Amino acid sequence: MERKPLDSLISKNGLWVSRNGRLHGIKSCEASHKNLRITMDCGEVVKVRNSRSSRAARSLRNRKFQKPCKRCRVPEEKIKEFSRKISKNEVKVSVRTVPSSQFNSYENKIPDMALPSENTLHEPVKPVQASTPAVSAKQTQKQTKTAAAKTFVPQPRTKKPKVKKSGNHSFQKPAKASKPQFTQSQKNRILSLLGPGEMISFSKEKRSFAELESVLSTERKKDIRQMYEDSRENLLGKLERTITEFFVDMGFLEVKSPILIPFEYMERMGVGEDKKLSEQIFRVGDNMCLRPMLAPGLYNHLRKFDNVLPDPVRIFEIGPCYRKESDGSSHLEEFTMLNFCQMGSRCTREELEFIIDEFLNFLDIDYEIVADSCMVYGETMDVMHKNLELSSAVVGPIPMDMDWGVDKPWIGAGFGLERLLKVKHDFKNIKRAARSESYYNGICTTL
Structure with missing residues (x-):
C-alpha cells in the first residue's frame, strides 16, 4: 500500500x-x-x-x-x-x-476559498477549402517565363555627363577645434571621482580626460584629509551605532545571530531549492549557506525569549547579509540589514507605523508607506523614499510561524543601512555607502 x-x-x-x-x-x-x-x-x-x-x-x-x-x-x-x-x-x-492576507490569528476561522471556473469548451477550427484546383509549380514557372519573354523590350543605354571637380581649395572653411571625446571607461572613471552632489556634462566639457582626472583627484585628496581632521568615523559604522542607541532607548533588546546558517532554515522560510529566490543564496558546502536575511535568527530568539522576557518581547539585530543581486545602483551582494520585531501585545499595524515613523524622523528621512506583497511573507508594507524601497514591513502572524514554534501575534520591519546612507548623503550609487576598498564615506580612494 x-x-x-x-x-x-x-x-x-x-x-x-x-x-x-x-x-x-x-x-x-x-x-x-x-x-x-x-x-x-x-x-x-x-x-x-x-x-x-x-x-x-x-x-x-x-x-x-x-x-x-x-x-x-x-x-x-x-x-x-x-x-x-x-x-x-x-x-x-x-x-x-493559508495566505497571510486571510490569516490574522491562529484561532480565527479560515474562510472558504472558491475554486476558479475552467472554460474547457473550444470551437473546432474548420479547414478552409480552396475554391480553385491547385496548379503545379512547373506549369506556373513555364507560364511566367513565356509572359516575361513577350513583354520585355530592350532600352538603349545613355551616358551620364561627367562633373568636373574644382581643384581650387582656397574658399574652404577652416576646421573647428574638436571637443574632447571620452570613452565609456573614461566616463566611468570621472563619475567615480565626483563627490556627493557633484555633476558633470560630458557634452559640454572642454577639458581633456587627463586634465579633468587630475583636478578631481586633487579635490578628493583634500576631502579625505578633511574627513581625517574632522571625525575619522566611517559613515556605515556610525549609522549602525546611532540605530543601536535609538532602539535600545525604545526598549528593544539587541541580538547577534550567526552569519553561516543551515540551508534548512531557508526551506522553513519557504525558499527551498525549487524556488527562484534560492538562486540568490550563497551556498557553503551541501547543507550550509550565508544568510540572505535576518529573519531566521529573529525567529529563534523570539521562541526562546517567549515567557522569559516581559510582554511584549522586543528585539532587533543589525548585521551583514548576502545575496546574488549586485546589478543596478541600489543593490549589493554584501549589505547590512536592520531588523526589529515585537511579539505579544500591541502588535498592530498602528504600532508598527508608529515605530517606523519615530525611527525615520530620528534619521530625518522623508518616506511614504505603500501596500505590496512578496513570496515569503505574503502581504507587506513597503517604506519608500521617492522610487527607492527602504524597508519591507509585516504584520503577523503568518502560516510559516508554525515551523518556528511561534504562535503569538508579531510585527516587524527590515531596513537596508546602505540605502539609508544613499538617501541621507545623496549618493548616486549605493556602492559608495557599502563596505568597500574603493570608497570611504562616499569619496573615491583610488587616486
Whole structure:
C-alpha cells in the first residue's frame, strides 16, 4: 500500500483519529511547510507534523478507531464508509496553505476559498477549402517565363555627363577645434571621482580626460584629509551605532545571530531549492549557506525569549547579509540589514507605523508607506523614499510561524543601512555607502 502523507489522508477521508481513539469530523485543515493545524467539528484544535509514518497517519491508513466523538456528530454512513477497506468517497476536506492576507490569528476561522471556473469548451477550427484546383509549380514557372519573354523590350543605354571637380581649395572653411571625446571607461572613471552632489556634462566639457582626472583627484585628496581632521568615523559604522542607541532607548533588546546558517532554515522560510529566490543564496558546502536575511535568527530568539522576557518581547539585530543581486545602483551582494520585531501585545499595524515613523524622523528621512506583497511573507508594507524601497514591513502572524514554534501575534520591519546612507548623503550609487576598498564615506580612494 502506498504510504501517503497525512494531508492526503485527511483530504481523502475528512476524518481524524485522536490519541485516545476518538473518531472526529474535520472542519478545516491548514498547512504550512511541514506542519498541519486541524480544527475538529467539536472545536478541538491540534497541530501535528505532516508525516507519512506518524501515529495519526497509520490510524487513518489502517482505518482503526475505538468510537466516534459525540460532540462532532459524525454521520453513521460516514463512519461505516471509513470502516471499509476501500473508500469510494470523494474528497471531504480541502487542505490548503493559508495566505497571510486571510490569516490574522491562529484561532480565527479560515474562510472558504472558491475554486476558479475552467472554460474547457473550444470551437473546432474548420479547414478552409480552396475554391480553385491547385496548379503545379512547373506549369506556373513555364507560364511566367513565356509572359516575361513577350513583354520585355530592350532600352538603349545613355551616358551620364561627367562633373568636373574644382581643384581650387582656397574658399574652404577652416576646421573647428574638436571637443574632447571620452570613452565609456573614461566616463566611468570621472563619475567615480565626483563627490556627493557633484555633476558633470560630458557634452559640454572642454577639458581633456587627463586634465579633468587630475583636478578631481586633487579635490578628493583634500576631502579625505578633511574627513581625517574632522571625525575619522566611517559613515556605515556610525549609522549602525546611532540605530543601536535609538532602539535600545525604545526598549528593544539587541541580538547577534550567526552569519553561516543551515540551508534548512531557508526551506522553513519557504525558499527551498525549487524556488527562484534560492538562486540568490550563497551556498557553503551541501547543507550550509550565508544568510540572505535576518529573519531566521529573529525567529529563534523570539521562541526562546517567549515567557522569559516581559510582554511584549522586543528585539532587533543589525548585521551583514548576502545575496546574488549586485546589478543596478541600489543593490549589493554584501549589505547590512536592520531588523526589529515585537511579539505579544500591541502588535498592530498602528504600532508598527508608529515605530517606523519615530525611527525615520530620528534619521530625518522623508518616506511614504505603500501596500505590496512578496513570496515569503505574503502581504507587506513597503517604506519608500521617492522610487527607492527602504524597508519591507509585516504584520503577523503568518502560516510559516508554525515551523518556528511561534504562535503569538508579531510585527516587524527590515531596513537596508546602505540605502539609508544613499538617501541621507545623496549618493548616486549605493556602492559608495557599502563596505568597500574603493570608497570611504562616499569619496573615491583610488587616486
